[in-house]
Amino acid sequence: MLRLEPRLEASRTWAALTPVMAVAATMVAGAVMFALLGKDPLVAIRTIFWAPLFDPALAAYARPQILVKAAPLILIAIGLSLGFRANIWNIGAEGQYVMGAVAGGGAALAFYPLDAWWLFPFMLFCGLLGGLLWGLIPAFLKVTFRANEILVSLMLVYVAEQYLASVALGLLRNPDGAGFPGSRNLQTYESAHNAELIAGTGIHLGVVTAALAVVMVYALLRMHRTGFEIKLSGQSPRAARFAGVNQAVLTYFCLGTGGAFAGLAGIFELSGPSGQLSIDFNVGYGFTAIIVAFLGRLHPFGIVFAGLLMALTYIGGEMAQFMLNLPSAAIQAFQGMLLFFLLSMEFLTRYRIRIRRLERN
Amino acid sequence: MFKHRLLAAAAAVAGAVLAAAPGAADPLKVGFIYVGPIGDFGWTYEHDQGRLAVEAAHGDKVETTFVENVPEGGDSERVLTQMALSGHDLIFTTSFGYMDPTINVAAKFPDVKFEHATGYKRADNVSTYSARFYEGRAVIGHIAGKMTKTNTIGYIASYPIPEVIRGINAAYIHAKKVNPDVNFKIVWVFTWFDPAKEADAATTLIEQGADVIMQHTDSPAAMTIAEEKGVYAFGQASDMKQFGPNARLSSIIDDWAPYYVQRVADVLDGSWESIDTWHGIKEGMVEIGEFSDQIPADIQAEAQAISDAIVSGEYHTFTGPLNRQDGSPWLAEGETADDGTLLGMNFYVEGIEGSIPQ
Numbered sequence: 001m002l003r004l005e006p007r008l009e010a011s012r013t014w015a016a017l018t019p020v021m022a023v024a025a026t027m028v029a030g031a032v033m034f035a036l037l038g039k040d041p042l043v044a045i046r047t048i049f050w051a052p053l054f055d056p057a058l059a060a061y062a063r064p065q066i067l068v069k070a071a072p073l074i075l076i077a078i079g080l081s082l083g084f085r086a087n088i089w090n091i092g093a094e095g096q097y098v099m100g101a102v103a104g105g106g107a108a109l110a111f112y113p114l115d116a117w118w119l120f121p122f123m124l125f126c127g128l129l130g131g132l133l134w135g136l137i138p139a140f141l142k143v144t145f146r147a148n149e150i151l152v153s154l155m156l157v158y159v160a161e162q163y164l165a166s167v168a169l170g171l172l173r174n175p176d177g178a179g180f181p182g183s184r185n186l187q188t189y190e191s192a193h194n195a196e197l198i199a200g201t202g203i204h205l206g207v208v209t210a211a212l213a214v215v216m217v218y219a220l221l222r223m224h225r226t227g228f229e230i231k232l233s234g235q236s237p238r239a240a241r242f243a244g245v246n247q248a249v250l251t252y253f254c255l256g257t258g259g260a261f262a263g264l265a266g267i268f269e270l271s272g273p274s275g276q277l278s279i280d281f282n283v284g285y286g287f288t289a290i291i292v293a294f295l296g297r298l299h300p301f302g303i304v305f306a307g308l309l310m311a312l313t314y315i316g317g318e319m320a321q322f323m324l325n326l327p328s329a330a331i332q333a334f335q336g337m338l339l340f341f342l343l344s345m346e347f348l349t350r351y352r353i354r355i356r357r358l359e360r361n
Numbered sequence: 362m363f364k365h366r367l368l369a370a371a372a373a374v375a376g377a378v379l380a381a382a383p384g385a386a387d388p389l390k391v392g393f394i395y396v397g398p399i400g401d402f403g404w405t406y407e408h409d410q411g412r413l414a415v416e417a418a419h420g421d422k423v424e425t426t427f428v429e430n431v432p433e434g435g436d437s438e439r440v441l442t443q444m445a446l447s448g449h450d451l452i453f454t455t456s457f458g459y460m461d462p463t464i465n466v467a468a469k470f471p472d473v474k475f476e477h478a479t480g481y482k483r484a485d486n487v488s489t490y491s492a493r494f495y496e497g498r499a500v501i502g503h504i505a506g507k508m509t510k511t512n513t514i515g516y517i518a519s520y521p522i523p524e525v526i527r528g529i530n531a532a533y534i535h536a537k538k539v540n541p542d543v544n545f546k547i548v549w550v551f552t553w554f555d556p557a558k559e560a561d562a563a564t565t566l567i568e569q570g571a572d573v574i575m576q577h578t579d580s581p582a583a584m585t586i587a588e589e590k591g592v593y594a595f596g597q598a599s600d601m602k603q604f605g606p607n608a609r610l611s612s613i614i615d616d617w618a619p620y621y622v623q624r625v626a627d628v629l630d631g632s633w634e635s636i637d638t639w640h641g642i643k644e645g646m647v648e649i650g651e652f653s654d655q656i657p658a659d660i661q662a663e664a665q666a667i668s669d670a671i672v673s674g675e676y677h678t679f680t681g682p683l684n685r686q687d688g689s690p691w692l693a694e695g696e697t698a699d700d701g702t703l704l705g706m707n708f709y710v711e712g713i714e715g716s717i718p719q
Contacts, residue, residue, distance in 0.1 A: 058446050065439055165551050169521060169719045178481055179523045179705040181719075185461055273435030275461060279520060279551050283432040318440050322392060322426040323447070329398065 004351045014349040015297075019305075022341035029341075030334045039324055047323055048316035048334065055319070062315055064201035068273060070311035072097075072265040074304055075210040076289035078217050079261030081298040083254035085221075086233040090255050092138065092153030093262040094286025095160035096131040100263025101270040102160075102167055103130025105277045108192035109172055109183060119191040124267055131263015132256050134160065139255035143248045149255065157286070165279045172277055183277035186270060194272035206268030213261060218300040226253065262286055295342055313338065391415060391625055392449040393427040394440055396456035397554035403579035403598040404553065404615070405429065408455045408478075411617030418622040422629060433458025441466040445473045451628050453621065454478065456553070457522065463487060474633055476624060479524060481704065483635055490620060493641030494524065495703070496671050497613030498531035498575075499678040500649050500664050501595045504610055505573045506536030506543050507660045508593055515566025516547045517559060517576040517583055521717045523706040525577045530710045531678050532575055535667070537712055546571055549718050556582035567592055573610075584608060593655070600650045611664070612650030619645055639700065643672045679703065684711035 031041035052062040076093045083090045090096075104127025111119060137156060141147035167173075172183040186192045194204045221227035229250060233240040241247070265285065270277060292310055296302030317331030393412050397405040412425050426449070431437050437459050444452055445466060453476045454463045460480035467475045467487045475487045483489055505514050514536060518525050529547060536543045546569055548562040555578075563574055563583035567590050574594040576583045581601045587594035587608035594605055596612025620638065627633040640646035649668050652661045670676035681692030686709040692698060709717060 057448065058443055061442060061446055069439070165718070173719070179707040180457070181521060187461075187465075269435065273438065276434070278433065278458065280432070280458075281434065283434065283436065315439070315443075318428055318431075319443060319447075321428040322440075322444055325426065327399070328428070328430040 003354045005354050006351055007349075010349045011352075014345075018345040018349060019342065022338065022345050025341040025345070026334070026338045029337050033330065033333060033337075034326070037326070037330060039326060044320055044324055044326060047320040048313060048331070050316075051319045051323070052312055052315045058319065061200075062319075064198075064203050066308060066311045066315055067207050068202045068204070069314055070304075070307040071204075071207040071210040072269050072285045073289050073292045073310055074307035075206065075213055075265040075268075076258075076262045076286055077293040077296065077303045077307060078210070078213050078300060079258040080289060081293045081296070081300070081303060082217065082220075082230055083258050084234075084293060085298050086230040086250055086254055087237065088251055088254045089150045090135065090138070090153050090258045091150050091290065092135075092155075092157045092286070093258060093289055094282055094284065095153070095157035096134045096259040096262035097266040097269075097286045098157075098160040098164050098282050099134040100127040100131035100266030101277060101281060102164055102172075102266075103127055103263070104267030105183060105186065105270050106167065106172055108186060108189065108271070112184060112189060115191050117191070120194075120271075123192055123271065124264065127267025127270075128260050128264050131266060132260040134263070135255045135257075135259015136252065139252045142255075143251050149251075153255070161282070164277070164281060168277055168279045168281070181279055185275040187272075187275040192271055194268055196272075202273070204268065204272040206265065206272060209264060209268065214300045214304055221300070226250075230254065262289075291339060295339065297346075309338075310335070388422055388424040389419075389451065389625065389629055390447075390449045391423055391425045392444040392452040393425070394431045394437060394444070394452070394454050394456075394459065395427060395429040396431065396433065396458070397579055398429050399427070401554055401579045402581045402601060402604070405455070405579065406599050407615045408453070408617055411621040412453075414618035415621050415625050419625055419629070423625060431459075434462070438462035438465055442469070445470040449473060451476070451625065451633075457524075474628060483637060485635055488624070488635045488637065490638040490640075491524070492615055492646040493639060493678075494613060494615070494647055495527040495531040495678050496641045496668075497647045497649055498528045499535045499671065500668050501575065501611055501613060502532030502535035503539055503667055504652075504656060504660060504664050505532065505575065505593075505595070506538070506540035507663075508610060508656065509536075509540065509543065509573045511570045511572045512540065512542045513544050513546060513570045513572065515563065515569070515571030515574045516545055517562045517566070517574065517578055518547055518549050519553050519578050520551060521549065521707075521719065523704055526709070526717060527703055527706050528577050529713065530706070533713050534679070534683065534710060539663075545713055547713075547715055550578060552578065554579040556580040559583050560586050563587060563594075564590075581605075596650055602650070607655070609650075610653045610656055614648040614650050616645055616648050641671065642668055643674075685709070686711055686713055 027045050030045060034041040034044040052066060053059055080090055080093055104123045107126035108123040138149040138152040141152050142149045169181045173181060174184045196202050196204055229245045233245055233250060292306045293303060295306035313335050320326045321328055395405040395408060399405055399409040415423060416425050428440050431440050433456060441462055451474045455478045457479045460477055460482055463475050463477045464482050467484050471486055477487060477489050479491045480489050516529060533545050546566055548566060550558045550562050552558055559578050559580050559582040563586040566574060572592045574583050574587050576597045579598060581604035584594050584601045584605040588605035593610050594608045596609055598615050600612045600614055602609050677697035679698035681696040682694045683692040685691050
């Protein structure tokens with residue numbers, strides 16, 4: 001009979017092999033699905049993974065776009081990973097992302113149409129602050145009243161969305177918007193515009209910031225005492241207590257950092273690719289980032305890989321839609337398979353499958 | 362390594378397959394981007410019916426493509442750019458929130474033509490088009506006012522934009538005209554397509570006493586709830602009869618097919634120009650769905666008469682005397698609303714309770 005045996009130590013071989021195997025398994029299962037939909041499975045998979053990178057007409061545009069799409073995912077996920085490693089569960093990055101955009105965008109629009117060099121950094125700072133403060137609310141309630149941060153942070157997403165709708169309809173509504181809701185477009189407000197750094201690529205400061213955040217978090221986890229405390233709290237809360245780790249400080253730090261990074265992602269997205277604070281400005285980056293964080297195994301470089309892979313399947317999926325007439329639901333199912341296989345195969349790094357004969361009592 | 366080989370092999374095979382495709386005269390490539398799924402049985406479904414009509418009408422001369430579920434904002438700009446780069450000649454962007462992205466992408470691709478639905482920004486290669494849905498609201502408002510027994514009509518509204526506010530006003534005016542006791546309960550759901558939210562809104566409205574439901578959202582969720590609870594509803598954007606065979610009284614159907622077929626023909630013969638189109642029942646862009654047998658014959662006749670009068674131009678949906686919600690005069694006796702006011706409408710007419718979210 002088959003038996004599962006926990007491994008004493010996670011297998012390094014399997015840890016390295018699983019992403020490759022998961023991608024291969026996704027391709028096989030995806031190929032079956034595409035074939036059932038009446039599409040050539042090879043062409044479909046080639047379009048999703050290969051066209052954004054190498055299609056002669058599209059790749060030059062799509063390659064940097066993968067970075068642009070991945071940047072908010074990576075920036076948010078890297079912040080969340082700190083908390084997740086310490087067993088502090090911030091599920092509300094979507095709300096912190098929204099509040100970052102509202103606070104930063106509101107700050108910039110308050111000075112419209114000012115032309116000043118300090119406006120852009122000031123806007124980014126306010127965006128960071130908006131996310132930070134929104135992330136500190138569940139931290140405060142957890143530390144003071146032992147409120148569950150999973151529920152509080154998640155519920156605060158809905159509060160943030162309602163607030164976003166309110167400002168898009170009222171406070172920050174574009175007075176020249178012909179009666180339509182939504183703020184002024186920051187792309188047309190020069191001193192607040194998060195413009196592309198290299199012409200034609202779409203790459204903006206948020207992409208650079210995401211890369212810096214990855215390096216910072218990597219260094220923090222490797223070299224700084226706080227990084228050690230985070231890892232220790234996650235692995236053994238009791239040991240952490242004996243080692244004198246202050247859980248309250250750690251809770252504030254992890255939820256605050258997660259919120260600040262999400263807030264930054266929000267303001268970069270608002271002042272760059274999105275432009276306008278509309279009722280449905282947020283499209284789920286904060287939730288997808290949770291997947292990215294786990295897909296990347298909470299490791300900074302793993303998160304970069306996971307973020308890029310997600311972005312690739314988004315963009316490749318769009319191409320598969322208009323090049324092959326694949327329905328978007330099939331693309332979403334394909335992405336779901338990728339996550340499913342990655343997470344299920346991770347099982348093999350922790351357990352081994354043994355074939356044993358039944359023993360008699 | 363294995364992964365890369367597999368990819369390379371897949372790529373090579375696929376490349377060969379694509380290269381072998383016959384290279385006949387290049388068809389005109391027409392793209393569509395949709396805010397919802399084509400299976401929403403409402404707004405996006407009808408746009409996709411228009412796309413299929415283009416294929417049926419122009420055959421080999423065109424090739425159509427679409428991308429569905431595209432969020433408004435940065436994502437739509439990327440999708441549009443990719444479509445333009447991949448050789449599309451004409452692209453229909455079918456949601457209001459695609460307006461700025463359409464204008465941005467159009468500026469980068471002057472040779473690609475764009476058609477944006479329900480917006481107000483145009484360029485040399487960007488046309489706009491919309492339908493006078495409010496004309497349909499006049500007809501179904503009349504039916505709703507006559508059919509309600511509780512005198513409470515539930516209205517599921519999406520976003521507080523002029524198009525939606527126009528619809529509420531048009532329906533209210535005509536329900537009130539035939540039933541002075543009528544009362545509108547309006548729920549704003551801040552989404553075009555979210556069956557769960559739409560169903561919740563319908564349930565809430567019914568619990569508050571509404572026995573006729575109107576909606577300005579894209580899914581048939583409210584219709585199915587109405588069927589379940591035994592109240593009346595109207596199909597929106599699409600007929601939706603299959604979702605509420607007993608509940609459905611009539612419907613406002615968007616028929617984009619004639620416009621899409623014509624605009625593609627214009628590109629094919631080189632006569633395409635940037636224009637603004639706002640068609641109603643008369644041109645067939647708005648259709649009133651078949652009346653249900655539940656509606657007594659005399660009310661059917663009255664509703665048909667309103668529709669006929671709108672088509673002939675004898676009657677305008679917004680004809681004075683009408684006051685704004687705050688009681689200030691808007692239209693004098695016999696005066697009709699001008700398109701400018703209608704396009705920017707951001708006020709309720711007198712009698713509607715509650716306020717527009719802002």
